[in-house]
Structures are given as structure tokens and as C-alpha cells.
Amino acid sequence: MLDSLKRHGRLTQIELAGATGLSPATVSNIVKELTASGVLHTSFTSRSGRRATLVSLARQVGLVAGAHFSTRKLHVAIADATRSVVAETSIPLAPDHRHDAELDRLSLLLGDMVDGLGGSLSDLLGVGLALPAPVDPRTSVISTPGLLPGWDGVDISRSLSARIGRPVHVDSEANLGALAEAREGAARGASSSVYVTVGHSISAGLLVDGELFRGASGRTGQIGHMTIDENGALCRCGNRGCLETVAAGPALLAGFSEADGIHRLRDLVTAAGDGVPAAQRTIADAGRHIGIAAASLCNLIDPERIVVGGELARAGEILLAPLRHALDRAILGGGVPEIVASAFAEWAETRGAIALALDHVAVDADLVALPA
Numbered sequence: 001m002l003d004s005l006k007r008h009g010r011l012t013q014i015e016l017a018g019a020t021g022l023s024p025a026t027v028s029n030i031v032k033e034l035t036a037s038g039v040l041h042t043s044f045t046s047r048s049g050r051r052a053t054l055v056s057l058a059r060q061v062g063l064v065a066g067a068h069f070s071t072r073k074l075h076v077a078i079a080d081a082t083r084s085v086v087a088e089t090s091i092p093l094a095p096d097h098r099h100d101a102e103l104d105r106l107s108l109l110l111g112d113m114v115d116g117l118g119g120s121l122s123d124l125l126g127v128g129l130a131l132p133a134p135v136d137p138r139t140s141v142i143s144t145p146g147l148l149p150g151w152d153g154v155d156i157s158r159s160l161s162a163r164i165g166r167p168v169h170v171d172s173e174a175n176l177g178a179l180a181e182a183r184e185g186a187a188r189g190a191s192s193s194v195y196v197t198v199g200h201s202i203s204a205g206l207l208v209d210g211e212l213f214r215g216a217s218g219r220t221g222q223i224g225h226m227t228i229d230e231n232g233a234l235c236r237c238g239n240r241g242c243l244e245t246v247a248a249g250p251a252l253l254a255g256f257s258e259a260d261g262i263h264r265l266r267d268l269v270t271a272a273g274d275g276v277p278a279a280q281r282t283i284a285d286a287g288r289h290i291g292i293a294a295a296s297l298c299n300l301i302d303p304e305r306i307v308v309g310g311e312l313a314r315a316g317e318i319l320l321a322p323l324r325h326a327l328d329r330a331i332l333g334g335g336v337p338e339i340v341a342s343a344f345a346e347w348a349e350t351r352g353a354i355a356l357a358l359d360h361v362a363v364d365a366d367l368v369a370l371p372a
Contacts, residue, residue, distance in 0.1 A: 001030060002039070002363050005057050007355075008183060010082065012045070012052040031055055039363065041082070057081035061363055063114070063123050066353030067106055068130040068173060071095065071200040071249075074106065075350040078113055078124075081363075083184070083354060087113045088347075098150030099159065107163040125361045126167045128353030129160065130176040132201055134219045140170045143217045147201075147237060169356050173197060174221050175212050176352030177342070178205025181307045183355050185343035190304040194297055195342075196223070197310035197349070198290060198319070199265060200249035208301060223293045224248060243293045247286040249311070255282055265311045272318050280318055287319040291326025298331050309342030309349075316341065 004019040005011060013031060017024045031053070034040040038058055045054040061081035068075040072095065077088040089109070093102065111121055133148035135141070140157035142148055161168040171179075178187070178195035187193035187207065195205040202224030206213040214220055224244040225237050232241025233251075245251055249265050255278075256262040262271055262279065271279035294306060306327075312319055320339055328336050342348045 001027070002057070005040075005055065006081075006358050006361070006363070010054050010056040012054055014052065016055060057363065062125040062361070063117075063119070064125050064354055064357040064361065065110055065113075065127045066130070066176075066350045066355075066357060067110075067127065068176070068349040068353060069093065069097070069102060069132065070173065070349075071132050073346075074102070074109075075347060076106065076109055076113065077347070077350050077354060078110075078117065079354045079358075081358070081361075083351075083358070085351075085354075087117055088350075089113065096150065099154050099156065103156075103160050103163060106160065110164060121164050121166060124164070124166045126169065126357035127160065127164070128176065128356035128358075129156065129168060129170045130173040130349040130353045131156070131170065132173050132203075134172050134203075134217075134222060135170050136218045137171070137214055138217075143219050144222070144237070167357075167360060169360055171212075171214075171353075171356060172203065172205070172218065172221075173349040174203035174205035175214065176205070176356060177309050177348040178207050178307075178352070179212060179355050180344060180348045180352035181309070181342060182207045182210065184351070185348065186307045186340045187305050192301060192303045193305045193307060194221075194294070194301070194303045194337075195307045195309060195348070196290065196294060198247070198286070198308060198312040199310040202244050202248050202290065202310075204294075204297060206297070206301060206303075213301075221297075223290075223297060226293045226296065228289055228293065243289060247289040252282050252286055252312075266314075269312065269315045272315050283312065283315045283318050284322045286312065287322035288326045290319075291323040292330050294323070295327050295330035298327065298337060302335075303337050305338045305340065307340055307342055309345070311346065313341050314345065 001020050013027050017027045041056050041058045043054045065078045075090045077085045079085045134143045136143040140155050145152045157168045157170045174197050181187040181195050193207045204221035204223045225242045227241050228243050229241035233245040235242035235245050262268050272283050324339050
């Protein structure tokens with residue numbers, strides 16, 4: 001029952017019974033006992049017009065942190081055991097950031113944030129970390145060298161843990177974005193889903209039967225490196241004509257001159273929203289290319305829902321409408337999954353990192369929370 005609450009946050013007693021296979025009466029008795037001991041917290045809610053008891057882990061179980069290194073920005077959040085965020089911040093990153101300097105900076109930032117909450121790093125039960133590259137789950141090392149220069153060959157989990165003295169768990173940004181959306185966001189309730197993050201890079205996280213599918217070495221979901229044009233531009237991965245060469249941030253921004261005033265993806269999205277035809281067409285073309293690549297994923301795993309996140313997703317239907325159209329044309333049988341925008345915008349990966357950290361916290365009935 002505690003594992004179900006760690007995975008899903010807040011559940012009604014009826015939902016807990018369904019998730020655990022226990023009878024409602026048994027769930028009620030356990031909830032009363034663990035609430036009295038301080039492990040659980042209960043409140044009342046009205047779902048579907050009926051009053052119900054909502055159950056969550058107690059806040060005093062402890063704190064976890066989530067951090068997301070994208071290619072251009074670092075997001076950090078601290079949450080309690082209910083996944084309620086109690087502190088968050090973001091700072092810009094240099095395009096060529098390296099693991100040593102950035103892990104030092106993250107360590108200091110985490111220390112300052114928990115200090116601001118009246119605590120210390122020892123109060124963190126664990127830290128989850130999202131990176132813009134595939135991560136081998138067995139070694140916490142980037143599994144495809146060259147995609148994140150300055151981070152190759154490093155056991156990132158061990159390196160950060162040595163700095164802060166707390167357990168650290170690492171995964172790709174796409175996987176953790178998928179985890180956040182499936183647990184508490186736009187993919188909640190879907191048995192299988194795909195999270196596609198679109199920004200300065202493009203990748204996908206896959207949820208199959210409610211579980212992340214990482215593959216043998218964590219390289220699953222690298223749709224940014226699907227070949228769109230075998231005679232196309234050279235990609236940073238060393239191949240030609242990858243999806244990223246026509247639909248990721250650098251390729252999109254390259255089509256504008258200094259005089260256009262479009263220097264960042266944020267500028268491009270704003271211009272498209274303001275009705276600038278070139279900006280709208282650029283994003284629409286990106287959506288079409290992404291839809292073609294996503295169709296291959298759909299033909300392989302048949303997801304119930306596709307969630308689109310990342311910086312470019314802020315363009316909304318300017319991106320999503322052509323993506324749907326391309327997907328509809330390329331998918332087998334016309335069974336197009338539901339396609340929706342992320343519920344958490346640029347914070348999805350950070351919330352997924354929080355969920356990853358919480359998954360590795362062991363909570364017992366004596367209110368002792370320990371790293372699992």
C-alpha cells in the first residue's frame with residue numbers, strides 16, 4: 001500500500017483497494033493504524049460527486065529533490081513525501097556545460113535550497129536527476145557517447161552522491177518526463193503512453209503497461225536520431241538526416257537571420273503565437289517531421305496516448321495539429337492515439353526526477369524512511 005502511494009501520490013481508499021487487491025475494510029483498518037502512527041495523512045475529497053477519504057504519505061516522512069539538466073537550463077525542485085513541491089528554482093546553462101562544474105553547482109544549489117527550508121542536505125532522502133541523453137540504468141553512465149559532451153564516461157549517480165552524501169538516481173529526461181506524465185499528468189490512466197520532448201534535442205520516453213521501457217542499455221526512445229533523409233544534413237550523432245537535423249532547436253533557429261530577432265526557441269514560439277508566418281511554418285514543419293517519426297513508434301508499441309513536452313510544445317496547436325495530421329497519414333490502420341500537451345510544461349522532467357527519487361525511498365510503519 002505504501003508503494004502504491006509513493007507511485008501515485010494521493011489515492012482514495014477505494015483506489016487503494018483496487019491498486020493493492022485488498023478489501024476496502026482491510027484498507028480502512030490499515031489506513032487508520034498508519035495515520036495514527038504518523039506515516040499516512042488523510043483528508044476528504046469529492047470525486048464524481050461522492051465524498052471519499054483521500055490518503056497520502058505524511059509530509060514529515062521526509063524530503064526528496066529532483067533536478068533536470070537540459071541542454072540550456074537547470075531546473076531543481078524539492079518536494080515532500082506527498083510530491084508537493086516546497087522549493088524550486090531554475091538557472092541558465094552554457095551550451096557546452098560539463099559534469100564537474102555543473103554537479104558542483106547543483107550541490108551548492110541543493111544545499112542553499114534545503115537551508116532556506118530550515119534543514120540541511122542530510123534531510124534529503126534521495127535525489128533524482130534527469131539528463132538530456134540516454135543513461136545506462138546499470139552504470140549511470142551516458143550510454144551513447146557524443147550526445148552530451150563533457151558528461152561521457154562518468155558515473156553520474158556516484159559523482160553527485162559523493163558531493164552531497166545522499167543517494168542519487170539518474171535517468172534520461174525523456175524517461176523521467178514520461179514517468180511524471182504517467183503518474184500525475186497528461187498520461188495518467190493510460191495503460192501505455194509515449195512522452196516526446198522537443199527542444200534543442202528530441203527524444204521519447206515509453207511507458208508500457210505502466211512501466212518505463214528502457215531497453216538493454218537505456219537507449220530506447222531516441223527518435224531524434226531516426227533517419228528522415230539519408231542524404232540530409234550531418235547530425236551531432238555522426239549520422240545524416242536524423243530527425244533532429246530538421247526539427248530540433250538548432251535546425252529551426254538556423255532558418256532565421258539576426259534581423260529577424262529570433263535567437264532562442266522561446267523567441268520562435270512567441271513569434272509564432274504573434275502570427276509571424278515564417279515562425280508558424282517553421283514550427284508546423286517540425287511538427288510534421290516529428291509526426292512521421294512518432295508513427296514508427298506507434299506502429300511498434302501501439303500507445304494509448306502521446307504527450308508532447310519540451311520548450312517547443314509551448315506552441316500548442318501550431319505544433320500539435322500538423323503532428324497529428326502526419327501521424328494519421330503514416331500510422332497503420334488509422335488508429336491514431338490521443339495526442340496532448342504536457343501537463344507540467346518545462347517542469348515535467350524535474351517532477352519525474354522527484355518521482356524517481358521517491359521510488360527508491362523505503363517507508364516502514366514506524367515512520368522510518370530510509371534510502372532503498
